[in-house]
Amino acid sequence: MxxxxxxxxxxxxxxxxxxxxxxxxxxxxxxxxxxxxxxxxxxxxxxxxxxxxxxxxxxxxxxxxxxxxxxxxxxxxxxxxxxxxxxxxxxxxxxxxxxxxxxxxxxxxxxxxxxxxxxxxxxxxxxxxxxxxxxxxxxxxxxxxxxxxxxxxxxxxxxxxxxxxxxxxxxxxxxxxxxxxxxxxxxxxxxxxxxxxxxxxxxxxxxxxxxxxxxxxxxxQRHGVASGIGSAVYATAPLVLVTVVAPGIQPVYALLDKLQRQLSVALGPVVAIVQGYVPRTDPRETVRRARTALLGGAVFCAVLFVGVLVVGPMLLRWLGAGEVQPPFGAVIVMSAYVAINVWESFLARGVLASYDQLAAVARGTLVGSVVGLPLVVAGALVAGVVGALGGLVIGLIARTVYEGVYVWRHGRKVRGTADREGERR
Incomplete structure (x- = not known):
């Protein structure tokens, strides 16, 4: 007792x-x-x-x-x-x-x-x-x-x-x-x-x-900055591309882009908690904590998607000062991007950084850019703001899947090593 x-x-x-x-x-x-x-x-x-x-x-x-x-x-x-x-x-x-x-x-x-x-x-x-x-x-x-x-x-x-x-x-x-x-x-x-x-x-x-x-x-610091630059380029390039290929939708896209950035930044403390929670000296404990963080993070991000979808239109009306108002379809896609982006941050900065696998983060960012940026251009030309944001989300999903494979492989490797050590004892 x-x-x-x-x-x-x-x-x-x-x-x-x-x-x-x-x-x-x-x-x-x-x-x-x-x-x-x-x-x-x-x-x-x-x-x-x-x-x-x-x-x-x-x-x-x-x-x-x-x-x-x-x-x-x-x-x-x-x-x-x-x-x-x-x-x-x-x-x-x-x-x-x-x-x-x-x-x-x-x-x-x-x-x-x-x-x-x-x-x-x-x-x-x-x-x-x-x-x-x-x-x-x-x-x-x-x-x-x-x-x-x-x-x-x-x-x-x-x-x-x-x-x-x-x-x-x-x-x-x-x-x-x-x-x-x-x-x-x-x-x-x-x-x-x-x-x-x-x-x-x-x-x-x-x-x-x-x-x-x-x-x-x-x-x-080269691996850390490589993954960071890739993330920043992927977040920044779409607005630049939209400005060049579809300037008519640029003010609306810029408003959505600014809001999703601020929301992602506002959730930085949650990512910081994961960064401090996952790494431990025992690799098996690190893997266990990573699994817990990612599962809990998935639930958190599902709730986040709904929350952004509800409050997003009101925030955008206020931010646009009555002059800029995105369509609701764009708000849906932006909400999905915010939620997936936060979970990817758990994956990259919380888990892969704890595994010393920042090179995988950099490669994942490259995969996302190669997939997503051409789709942003095509989407902007074909479907305006919604199309551009849709291309951005598809690229982010590709990046997340790539990084998730590395997390799964590393966890399997650590568990295999622990099992072999247990058999030798």
Missing amino acids: GGSTTERGGLGRSVARHGGRLFGFGLSVLLLAVASLLLIPAIIVSGGQTAWGSIAVGQSIGAVGAVLVYFGWGHTGPARIARVDRAEGRREFAESVKTRIVLMAPVGAAASVVAALVAPDHPWLAVAGCLSASAIGLTSDWYFVGRRQPYAYLIVETLPRVAGTLAGVLLLNVGAPVIVGPLCVLAGMAVAAVASAAVVLLPRRDERLPLRPIGLILRT
Whole structure:
């Protein structure tokens, strides 16, 4: 009886601890998502549909730049930080800061040129949107996830970013030029990056942190960034392709794209919980936890699909400020994309990263791109917004199936090894 009571007490404390972390990270993501969504109607009212479309294209291209700046720490960082002591964690963080500062200038410049070329009607708006999105690659969220410090992240990074975005909303509502909106987002991210580095590194500034050469760091992170770039390109390329081949549907597609991105980002804490739950030193325990996470995740994503389908039309009416309204068929397909995309994140970032199989994630992303992107173009030309989104979903399904095969193979391999060891004993 006493042992049972102790176990129940331990379970209760574990649930409360995980619940508190989920709430902390969820609060950050909720604040960031709400602030970002508030900016959309302010931009549309201030600059019109064309200006909004140019900023949205720039942000999409900047999202790829952000992945290049981030350079895989979102995939590899949380598990790595969770496994090392604080001194080694600070060294990893310092290497990340050093590397990403070096990457930011050339990546931001190159992405800005592409954005200006893709959106020639409002090139400076596209560049501002691009830089505001690229700078997100300087985030330190991966470190705070690995350290399980959601409230430190809330204070030092989330609040400055939210303040910058809300400042943009306020300034646009009182008549500031539309370019001020994305520039305020950029300023908030810059303040957040400086604050995070100060909080992590300055308290131990006397501690010697021997840092590896940048070339070696880049090689170490190559699989993480390869899968990240592939994901970002697959998420970004459809809006660019739609802008080129079917510009008439671009504002509507951009609104749907923005909403699904914000919803996916808002669910980041759930993915972060899986990233911390699955990896263990015992491979058999890791496989068991991966199976539990994927089965529970499937139920969660089915509920998510229904939820997005219900609230999506209302959100889109508000975000479009009465000027942009997607058809309900597009909302159905977008809801499916959000749900499948979250489950694929469980698969790739929670399970395959724990299996050290990020190369499989990169290949899966390539498969999804090869299948999906041509279908986006064909769908946009034949069936408009619904067709373009349908092609995107088909590519995502192809990617998920490919990655699922690797998960199944790895689990079978681990179980086979355990069985042979048991027979030898």
